[in-house]
Amino acid sequence: MTEISTNPVHIQPGLNNLLSRYAECMMWLARYMERIENLARLLEVTESFVRGADGRPGWDTILQINSDEDCFFARHQTATEQEVLAFYVTEQENPNSIKAMAHAVRENARAVRPLISTEMWMQLNVFTRWVLDLHPSDIRANSLSGLCNRLKQECQSHYGITEGTLYRDQAWLFYLLGKHLERSDQITRLIDIRYHTLLPAHEEVGSGIDITQWASILRSAAAYHAFRRLQPVTTTPVNVVGFLLKNEGFPRSLSTSLRMLDSTLSTIAGHGSLRRLCAPIQECVAELRVTLADQTVEDIIIRGLHEYMQWIQTQISRVQQETALAFWPAPGILGGTPSVQVQQ
Amino acid sequence: MNDAPLHAPVQAAGLFTAYDVPDFFCELLNRKDPPPPGLLQIKERLAQFTLAELRHRTAAAEAQLYRLGITFTVYSDSKAIDRILPFDMIPRVLTATEWDHIDRGVQQRVQAINLFLHDIYHDRAILRDGIIPADLVLKNPNYCEAMVGLKVPGGVYVHINGTDLIRDQDGRFLILEDNARTPSGVSYVIENRHMMLRLMPDLAAGVPLRSVEEYGLKLHQSLCEVSPEGVLDPQVVLLSPGIYNSAYFEHVFLAREMGVPLVEGKDLVVENHRVFMRTVAGLRPVHAIYRRLNDEFLDPLAFNPESMLGVPGLVDAYRRGNVTIANALGTGVADDKAVYAYMPRIIRYYLNEDPILESVQTHICAEPEGLAYTLANIEKLVIKPVGESGGYGLLIGPHATQDELEEFRRRLKDNPANYISQPVVNLSVSPTLCPAGVEARHVDLRPFALTGRSTWVLPGGLSRVALRKGSLVVNSSQGGGSKDTWVLAS
Numbered sequence: 001m002t003e004i005s006t007n008p009v010h011i012q013p014g015l016n017n018l019l020s021r022y023a024e025c026m027m028w029l030a031r032y033m034e035r036i037e038n039l040a041r042l043l044e045v046t047e048s049f050v051r052g053a054d055g056r057p058g059w060d061t062i063l064q065i066n067s068d069e070d071c072f073f074a075r076h077q078t079a080t081e082q083e084v085l086a087f088y089v090t091e092q093e094n095p096n097s098i099k100a101m102a103h104a105v106r107e108n109a110r111a112v113r114p115l116i117s118t119e120m121w122m123q124l125n126v127f128t129r130w131v132l133d134l135h136p137s138d139i140r141a142n143s144l145s146g147l148c149n150r151l152k153q154e155c156q157s158h159y160g161i162t163e164g165t166l167y168r169d170q171a172w173l174f175y176l177l178g179k180h181l182e183r184s185d186q187i188t189r190l191i192d193i194r195y196h197t198l199l200p201a202h203e204e205v206g207s208g209i210d211i212t213q214w215a216s217i218l219r220s221a222a223a224y225h226a227f228r229r230l231q232p233v234t235t236t237p238v239n240v241v242g243f244l245l246k247n248e249g250f251p252r253s254l255s256t257s258l259r260m261l262d263s264t265l266s267t268i269a270g271h272g273s274l275r276r277l278c279a280p281i282q283e284c285v286a287e288l289r290v291t292l293a294d295q296t297v298e299d300i301i302i303r304g305l306h307e308y309m310q311w312i313q314t315q316i317s318r319v320q321q322e323t324a325l326a327f328w329p330a331p332g333i334l335g336g337t338p339s340v341q342v343q344q
Numbered sequence: 345m346n347d348a349p350l351h352a353p354v355q356a357a358g359l360f361t362a363y364d365v366p367d368f369f370c371e372l373l374n375r376k377d378p379p380p381p382g383l384l385q386i387k388e389r390l391a392q393f394t395l396a397e398l399r400h401r402t403a404a405a406e407a408q409l410y411r412l413g414i415t416f417t418v419y420s421d422s423k424a425i426d427r428i429l430p431f432d433m434i435p436r437v438l439t440a441t442e443w444d445h446i447d448r449g450v451q452q453r454v455q456a457i458n459l460f461l462h463d464i465y466h467d468r469a470i471l472r473d474g475i476i477p478a479d480l481v482l483k484n485p486n487y488c489e490a491m492v493g494l495k496v497p498g499g500v501y502v503h504i505n506g507t508d509l510i511r512d513q514d515g516r517f518l519i520l521e522d523n524a525r526t527p528s529g530v531s532y533v534i535e536n537r538h539m540m541l542r543l544m545p546d547l548a549a550g551v552p553l554r555s556v557e558e559y560g561l562k563l564h565q566s567l568c569e570v571s572p573e574g575v576l577d578p579q580v581v582l583l584s585p586g587i588y589n590s591a592y593f594e595h596v597f598l599a600r601e602m603g604v605p606l607v608e609g610k611d612l613v614v615e616n617h618r619v620f621m622r623t624v625a626g627l628r629p630v631h632a633i634y635r636r637l638n639d640e641f642l643d644p645l646a647f648n649p650e651s652m653l654g655v656p657g658l659v660d661a662y663r664r665g666n667v668t669i670a671n672a673l674g675t676g677v678a679d680d681k682a683v684y685a686y687m688p689r690i691i692r693y694y695l696n697e698d699p700i701l702e703s704v705q706t707h708i709c710a711e712p713e714g715l716a717y718t719l720a721n722i723e724k725l726v727i728k729p730v731g732e733s734g735g736y737g738l739l740i741g742p743h744a745t746q747d748e749l750e751e752f753r754r755r756l757k758d759n760p761a762n763y764i765s766q767p768v769v770n771l772s773v774s775p776t777l778c779p780a781g782v783e784a785r786h787v788d789l790r791p792f793a794l795t796g797r798s799t800w801v802l803p804g805g806l807s808r809v810a811l812r813k814g815s816l817v818v819n820s821s822q823g824g825g826s827k828d829t830w831v832l833a834s
Contacts, residue, residue: 017579019605020622110587114599114606118412125413129426170624273625327624 030178430825449701488674554803560601566796614657
C-alpha cells in the first residue's frame with residue numbers, strides 16, 4: 001500500500017530558539033482549526049444522514065459526541081435543531097462553539113503573527129472575522145450545508161496555505177503536533193459515541209445493522225468513499241471501526257495520526273538539547289501505537305471499545321500535558337506569570 | 345512670490361479641475377517656487393486620473409488593508425473593533441533638496457538630544473550654565489533617577505526618534521514636536537509604499553523614488569551596534585505589551601522586518617542579573633531589547649509594582665550593562681513640550697551650530713512673560729498642555745468659542761507650568777480625496793531617525809493628513825489619515 005502521509009518531516013537545523021509561547025500558540029492554532037473542521041463535518045452529516053427513532057435529524061447525538069449535554073442543558077430546554085445549531089455555531093458562551101473556537105484561533109494567530117506567513121495570517125484574519133460576525137439567523141438563511149461547506153473549505157485553505165508557505169522550523173513541528181493530536185482525539189470521540197448509541201449490546205457485533213447510520217460515521221470522517229473502495233461489499237461495525245482506527249492509508253485514521261505524531265516528535269527530538277524533553281511525550285505516543293497495533297478490532301470490541309476510546313482520550317490529554325510541561329513549563333517551575341493563551 | 349502658473353492646461357483637464365487651491369502652501373499645486381521636473385511629472389500623471397478611478401483604487405486599498413490586518417484596535421463597550429488608518433492615494437512628494445535639508449536637520453536634532461540626555465544624567469553642565477532651568481529637567485515627571493550616572497553604549501539614549509515637522513505659509517519646515525520615547529507609525533510608511541506600488545503602479549512607474557525598504561535592516565543593525573560590549577552575535581528582541589495593544593500590528597511588522605522574536609514581558613526572565621527568553625529549548629540570552637512599552641511598565645521591581653507587562657529585574661540587569669534597552673529610560677525629558685522651547689538653545693550649546701530646522705516660536709507659561717503674552721493673545725495662539733500627546737487637551741485659539749477661551753484662561757492661571765503656547769501655523773496642505781472630491785487638507789510629516797554608531801534617517805516619513813476640512817489635528821486618534829511620502833532621488 002502506498003503510504004501517502006508518511007513522508008518524513010524535514011526541518012531546518014539551527015533554528016532552536018522558538019519562544020515557548022509561540023510553540024504553545026502554534027499547537028493550539030492547529031488544534032482549534034482541526035476541531036472547527038470536525039465540528040462542521042459533524043453538523044453537516046447530522047443534518048443529512050443521522051436520524052433518530054422518529055426519523056428526524058438526531059441533534060441530541062452530537063451533544064453526546066462532544067460530551068456537551070451538561071453545558072447545553074444548562075442554558076437550553078430541549079435539543080431542537082435551532083437551539084443545537086445556535087449552541088454549536090454562534091453561541092460564544094459555549095467554548096466548543098465554532099464562534100468561540102474561531103475566537104481562540106484568532107487570538108493564537110495574532111500571537112504568532114510575527115512567525116506565520118502573511119498569506120496564512122490574511123486567510124485566518126478574514127476567516128475568523130467572518131465567523132465572529134455570524135448571526136444565528138445566518139445559519140438557516142444560507143442553509144446549514146452551505147455554511148458547513150464554507151467552514152470546511154476555509155479550514156482546508158488554511159492547511160493548504162500553511163503547507164505551502166510556513167517556514168519549516170520548530171513552529172511547523174508544534175503546529176503538526178497539535179494537528180495530529182487533535183485528529184487522534186476527534187476520531188476516537190466520533191467512534192466512541194456513535195458506536196455506543198448504534199450498537200449498545202456486545203452480542204450484536206457482526207449482526208445485520210442499519211447501513212445508513214454506519215455510513216454516516218464514515219461520512220463525518222470524510223472516509224466513506226475510501227472505505228467503499230476497500231470494502232465494497234461488507235459494511236459491518238467491525239469493518240467500519242477497523243478502518244477508522246487502523247487503516248494506514250486513510251489520513252484521518254487513528255493509526256495515521258499516531259504515526260504522524262511519532263514522526264513529528266522524532267524530528268523535534270533530533271534537535272540535540274530537546275531529546276531529553278521529548279522522551280516522556282514519545283513514550284506516551286509509543287504506548288498508544290503499541291496497544292493499537294497489538295490488538296485486532298474484534299479484540300478491541302470484545303474487551304470494550306468504549307473503555308479503549310476513553311483510555312486513548314486520556315492518553316491524548318497526557319500527551320498535551322507532557323508537551324506543556326516540557327516546552328512551556330508553568331509558572332513556579334521557571335518563575336514568572338502564567339500564559340494567557342486560550343486553551344480548551 | 346507666487347509667480348509659477350498654478351494651473352497648467354493639462355491639469356485643468358483632470359483630477360484637479362475643481363481643486364480649490366487654498367491660500368496655504370500646497371505640497372503639490374501651490375509651491376512658491378516653480379515645481380521641479382519630477383514633481384511636475386507626478387502632478388501631470390495624477391491629473392489624468394478620474395475621480396471615479398481614484399475612488400475605485402482607494403476602495404481596493406482599504407479592502408487590502410483590512411484583509412492584511414493592517415489595523416489598530418479600538419476598544420469600546422468591551423468590544424474590540426479593528427480599524428484601518430484611512431489611506432489617501434495622492435502621495436505627498438518631497439524634492440531631493442527638501443529632503444537633504446530635513447535629513448541634516450533631523451540628524452542634528454537627534455545628536456543634540458542624545459548629548460543633552462547624557463549631560464542631564466551625568467555632569468548637568470547645561471543646568472549649571474543656566475541654559476535651561478534645572479527644575480524643568482530634574483523635576484520633570486519623565487526624569488528617571490535610575491539613569492543617573494549610568495553609562496549607555498555609544499552614549500546613545502534615543503535610538504529611534506520621530507520628529508514631527510510642519511510647513512508654514514512659505515513652505516518652511518518647522519519642528520513641531522520631538523518623539524524620543526517610543527515613536528510609532530513607521531510601519532505605515534513602509535506599508536503605504538507597498539500599497540502604492542501595488543495599486544498605483546502607473547503613477548510611480550519610472551519616478552526615481554528613495555526606497556523605504558531598508559528600515560528593518562538598519563534598525564536591527566543599530567541595535568546590534570549598541571548591544572553590551574563583548575557580545576559577538578547579539579540576540580535582539582522586540583518587547584510588546586501584547587496582542588491587545590492598539591499598535592500590535594506595528595510591533596509584529598518591526599519584529600518581522602528585523603527577523604527577531606516579538607516577546608511579551610512574560611516571555612522574558614532575569615536570572616543572575618541577565619535577561620533570558622523562554623524558548624522550547626530552555627532559557628536563551630537576550631542582549632538588546634527594542635521596547636514598545638513605556639518606562640513605568642518595564643519592571644515592576646523598579647517602577648509600577650502593578651505592571652503585569654514588564655519583566656522583574658530588568659532595570660537592574662540594564663544598570664549592570666548586561667542588556668541594552670532602546671530607547672533608554674528617561675528619554676521623555678527630551679521630548680517634553682516645555683523642554684522643546686529650549687531646543688534651539690540646547691543645539692547651540694552642545695554643537696555650537698544654528699539649528700538647521702527651526703522650531704515653532706514657543707511661549708513658556710511657566711515664565712511670567714510667557715504667561716502674560718499667552719493670556720493677552722490667547723485668541724491667536726495654540727495652547728498645549730505639556731504632558732499630553734496625541735493631540736489631546738489642546739486649544740486652538742482662532743477656532744475656539746468665547747467660553748472655551750475663558751475656560752483656558754482660567755486653567756492657565758491655575759497651573760501655568762502645565763502649558764506652552766505657540767502661534768497658529770498655517771500648516772501646508774496636500775490634495776486629498778474627500779467625500780466631495782479632491783480637496784486641500786492639512787498635513788504634517790514625521791521622519792524616523794535611527795541611531796547606533798551613527799544616525800540614519802529613513803527617506804520620507806509618515807505624512808499624516810487631517811481629514812476634516814480645516815482641521816489642524818492630524819493624529820489618528822482624532823480623525824487623521826495618512827499618505828505615502830515620496831522623496832525624489834534627484
